[in-house]
Amino acid sequence: MDLLAIAGLAGVLLVKEAGVPIPVPGDLLVIGAGVALAGDPPAALAVLLVILAVGYFGGSVQFLLARRVLRGPLLAGLARVGISEARVDRLADRFRRSGARGVAVARMTPGIRIAAIAAAGLAAIPFPPFLGGLVAGNGVFVAGHFGLG
Secondary structure (H helix, E strand, O other): HHHHHHHHHHHHHHHOOOOOOOOOOHHHHHHHHHHHHOOHHHHHHHHHHHHHHHHHHHHHHHHHHHHHHHHHHHHHHHOOOOOOOHHHHHHHHHHHHHHHHHHHHHHHOOHHHHHHHHHHHHHOOOHHHHHHHHHHHHHHHHHHHHHHH
């Protein structure tokens, strides 16, 4: 895998983790990178670390946007589909109490992991526990998918 391919992969994954909907499953990109690097363990480790780093950075960007800038529009959108702010607050309270563990489990769970970052932002989980959960959850999920390749 050449440097341009690694940079492109990192760029796409960064944008996806920041919350921009790109119609290419990130899991498949990670598995594909694992396949491409299966014969070169040192390069595979380096690329895995890059993938994890951009995931942590992009996830942090999405979290901070959901927590600050996009909170109002997200709550308004949820209200339009019948989910009241009171209901969001009740669910957010449960998520806040679970802290880093809750974020980690949510980020490791297929089907939930995509919404977990925005949900953590809406729940106003403090950044240190959020980041700890993101590191743990993404670490397990991404490394597992990379290893499948």
